[in-house]
Amino acid sequence: MLTNKLNMKKDDKVKVISGKDKGKIGKIIKVLPAKNKVVIESINKIKRHVKPGRYGKESGIVEREAPIHVSNVMLMCSKCVTPARIGKKYLEDGKKVRVCKKCNEIIDA
Numbered sequence: 523m524l525t526n527k528l529n530m531k532k533d534d535k536v537k538v539i540s541g542k543d544k545g546k547i548g549k550i551i552k553v554l555p556a557k558n559k560v561v562i563e564s565i566n567k568i569k570r571h572v573k574p575g576r577y578g579k580e581s582g583i584v585e586r587e588a589p590i591h592v593s594n595v596m597l598m599c600s601k602c603v604t605p606a607r608i609g610k611k612y613l614e615d616g617k618k619v620r621v622c623k624k625c626n627e628i629i630d631a
Contacts, residue, residue: 530560532550548565558593560589561587566589
């Protein structure tokens with residue numbers, strides 16, 4: 523069994539570090555841990571030609587966000603306002619939290 527440990531969660535702010543949208547910042551809409559990918563709001567837009575479906579579904583060209591591999595994005599630290607690497611840390615009560623490697627601040631609220 524393959525287990526993927528992603529540092530990203532839904533509603534995190536990330537910066538794209540490679541690809542056609544390099545340098546853009548957005549919010550994660552969806553996390554796909556089985557594929558190691560994330561979907562980011564208004565980044566990596568693609569166009570799809572859609573056939574008309576049942577119940578009045580319209581046809582045409584639909585623009586939507588495509589998944590991006592996790593290695594191409596970096597989590598933005600809210601304290602130091604820069605993209606940073608993420609570490610894990612255990613608190614006194616045994617709770618596991620994400621920590622910014624640059625400023626050593628806790629990312630999880």
